Amino acid sequence: MMEDFLSTYDPHDYAPVAVTVDVVALTIRDRRLHVLIVERGVPPYEGAWALPGGFIRPEEDLTAAAVRELAEETGLDARPSHIEQLASYGDPGRDPRMRVVSISYLAFAPDLPDPSAGTDAASAVWLPVDELPPLAFDHARILADGVERARSKLEYTPLATAFAGELFTITDLRLIYETVWGTPLHAGNFHRKVLSVPGFVEGTGETTETGGPRGGPRAKLYRAGDARLLHPALLRPAREEEIR
Secondary structure, eight states: OHHHHHHHOOGGGSOOEEEEEEEEEEEEETTEEEEEEEEEOSSSSTTOEEOSEEEOOTTOOHHHHHHHHHHHHHOOOSOOSEEEEEEEEOOTTSSSSSEEEEEEEEEEOSSOOOOOOOTTEEEEEEEETTSOOOBSTTHHHHHHHHHHHHHHHHHHSSGGGGTSOSSBOHHHHHHHHHHHHTSOOOHHHHHHHHHHSTTSEEEEEEEOSSOOTTSOOOOEEEEEOSOSSOSSOOOOHHHHHHHO
């Protein structure tokens, strides 16, 4: 019976464990993949760079905690257009304070503004994922897992549209894939593949106001379709070679 258990239960019989959330927030700036990092203003690792995050509150849902920490530490109070749980990290020595289990989140959004530091962060910046300083805790591993998740999800889901605006061209979409994957793509093949996937994008009947840089025709504008999975998938060039 629950009453019998509660009468004998002593929380001091168990080692204390804390739960935190950490957020890998990605966006594209100047055709490079950027991640949001903060300079820690408090120990441990005071002065070091880290992913935004912190301890969850007793009454909080995990996703709500991730959104709150992102806002509090960076000043970005707009909920990302896409946020999902990434993984959990529980190495006993990952935090020098005590046993801390982190639930990490992956967030995407287009055209996010410059952040401003808050709470226990001394500063917050967007930096290219390939030009980062050393990160505190095990955040380098969390970031690597987040970037790989993003790259993989672009193969099988329409997540690339979360980096785009409401309306976009196929060229805009290709540049997103090239930026996240870190590899150039054949424009014609990419265009054909995107339009062959049911529900990936849908035409709007509208076009860009001007033509291309060489005076070509105006490009068609698309919006995200209703597909949740891409079939056939858009595989990264290296993965296509492996399958062949």
